Amino acid sequence: MIKQLAMPFAPLLVALTMALVLTGCGDSETETAPVATADVTYPDFDKPVISIQLWSVKDDVKADFVGTLQALANMGFDGVEFAGDFGPYQHNPTGLKAKLAELGLAVSGAHVGFDALRGDNLVATALFHQQLGTPYVIVPWDDRAFAAETVDLVAQELTAIAERLAPYGLRVGYHNHAQEMADFGDITFWQHIASNTPDSVVLQQDVGWTLVAEKDPVAMVKAYPGRTLTAHFKAPEYDTPKGTPIVGKDGINWLPIYQATAAIGGAQWIVLEQEQYPDGLTPLEAVAATKQGFDAIITAGN
Numbered sequence: 045m046i047k048q049l050a051m052p053f054a055p056l057l058v059a060l061t062m063a064l065v066l067t068g069c070g071d072s073e074t075e076t077a078p079v080a081t082a083d084v085t086y087p088d089f090d091k092p093v094i095s096i097q098l099w100s101v102k103d104d105v106k107a108d109f110v111g112t113l114q115a116l117a118n119m120g121f122d123g124v125e126f127a128g129d130f131g132p133y134q135h136n137p138t139g140l141k142a143k144l145a146e147l148g149l150a151v152s153g154a155h156v157g158f159d160a161l162r163g164d165n166l167v168a169t170a171l172f173h174q175q176l177g178t179p180y181v182i183v184p185w186d187d188r189a190f191a192a193e194t195v196d197l198v199a200q201e202l203t204a205i206a207e208r209l210a211p212y213g214l215r216v217g218y219h220n221h222a223q224e225m226a227d228f229g230d231i232t233f234w235q236h237i238a239s240n241t242p243d244s245v246v247l248q249q250d251v252g253w254t255l256v257a258e259k260d261p262v263a264m265v266k267a268y269p270g271r272t273l274t275a276h277f278k279a280p281e282y283d284t285p286k287g288t289p290i291v292g293k294d295g296i297n298w299l300p301i302y303q304a305t306a307a308i309g310g311a312q313w314i315v316l317e318q319e320q321y322p323d324g325l326t327p328l329e330a331v332a333a334t335k336q337g338f339d340a341i342i343t344a345g346n
Contacts, residue, residue, distance in 0.1 A: 086307035092314045093122035094338070095152035097276065098129065100318040101327045105129050113147055115328055119335050123150040125274075125315050126178075137176035152313040153180035153248075153274050155219065161205050170212040179312075180274055181209065182217040182248050190223035190233045199240035206244045217246030217274065225257030232259065238268050247271045249309075251301055252278040252317070261301050265309040272309025277302070277338065278317040289320040290330065292337020299345045314338075 096116055098105050104112040109131025116124065124144070133140035144150065154176075160169045161181070173181055183202070188194035198218070205216045218241075224234040231239075238247055247264075249272055254261045265272050279287075279294035287295035305311045316338060321330040 086303050089303075089307040090312075091342075092306050092311040093150075093152075094120075094335070095123040095125050095274075095313050095315045096121050096331060096335075097125045097127060097155075097315050097317040099127040099155075100316075100331050102127065102129065104328055105131065109133075110143065112328070113144070113149060116331070117147045117149050119332050120339070121149065121316075121335065123152040123313065125152045125182075125313075126154040127184075128155065137172045141176050151176055151178045152315055153182050153217075154178050155184040156181045158183055158186060158201060161209075161216070166205070166208055170209055170214055173214055174212045178214065180215050180217050180246050180248070182219050182246065182274070184219045185221065189218070189237060190226055192228065195228065195233050195236055196240065199237050202237070202241050202245050206242060210244070215244060215246050215273075217248045219248040219276070220250050220253055222253045222257040225254055225259045234264065235267065238271070243271060245271075246273050247309075248274050248276065248315075249305075250276040250278070250317075251305075252276065252280045255280040255296065256282065262304045265304045269308050270310040272305055272311055274313040274315060275305050275309065275311050276315050276317050278319065279334070281320065288322050290318075290322065290337055291316065291334040292340055293333075298338070298341050302342065303345070 101112055101116070104115075106129065109129075113124065130137075130140060133143070141151075154173060156169060156173075159165065161183070169181070186198055189198045202216055202218060209216055218237060220234050224237070225232050228236050234247075234249075238245075247268055249261060249264055251261045254264060277291060277298065279289035279291055280296065281289070287293055291298065302314070305314070316331070316334055318327065318331045318334050321327055325333065
């Protein structure tokens with residue numbers, strides 16, 4: 045099955061593609077990552093809009109919720125992805141939706157744990173996000189997802205939740221870390237989950253963690269066409285530096301990843317994330333630098 049991607053030459057494919065993706069990452073003194081076009085030319089595709097995962101500025105959000113949203117809007121973001129903090133709108137999704145519209149922002153999704161999607165909790169969660177206008181409810185972490193004895197439980201629960209959320213116009217998804225990209229037989233835990241859930245379950249690939257796991261993010265997108273409706277782009281977290289952890293200065297050739305994610309994955313949202321703040325930058329300053337670096341990469345590819 046193509047979904048299994050159980051190819052005997054998978055290690056060679058990964059090595060070849062990683063060589064393209066990781067252009068320049070061996071030189072820690074490189075100031076900017078080289079921008080190159082992909083070897084594969086994709087037909088015209090709808091350009092995804094750009095969001096920011098609010099965990100990137102979690103302390104700013106806690107200190108000044110509306111002011112932080114305004115600052116992100118001023119940077120040119122089209123939307124935000126929530127991570128459990130809704131500021132003064134914790135019980136007022138329609139008020140939050142109106143405030144976002146006032147700022148020129150939309151909701152690209154929300155990270156929501158399994159506990160909020162079980163039993164009676166699911167109804168309250170679904171109603172909140174339905175009123176807020178959240179398109180994707182993404183489970184960000186579950187220890188069972190990278191254990192051979194329990195990974196099937198994650199796939200089964202995602203499948204059941206997808207069915208329960210459908211009447212609310214919501215879609216559930218799953219977000220990877222490096223652990224889900226560990227080998228599980230001939231594939232990875234991530235691929236096993238993807239292959240055992242319906243197409244309605246969104247696969248939110250975190251490209252930074254995929255690269256940390258030394259897997260090929262483009263191959264992951266190609267294995268499941270149309271399911272990467274939202275993706276996280278962030279500088280990988282390496283044990284040894286391979287560049288500055290700012291998109292565009294991280295030694296990663298992002299353009300082919302972006303093109304595949306949009307053209308094949310069907311991405312409607314690219315969610316930038318910043319979890320490292322180098323050179324004394326504040327979280328907001330680091331986010332602004334990553335946004336500028338990402339914009340430059342996309343502009344160069346047009």
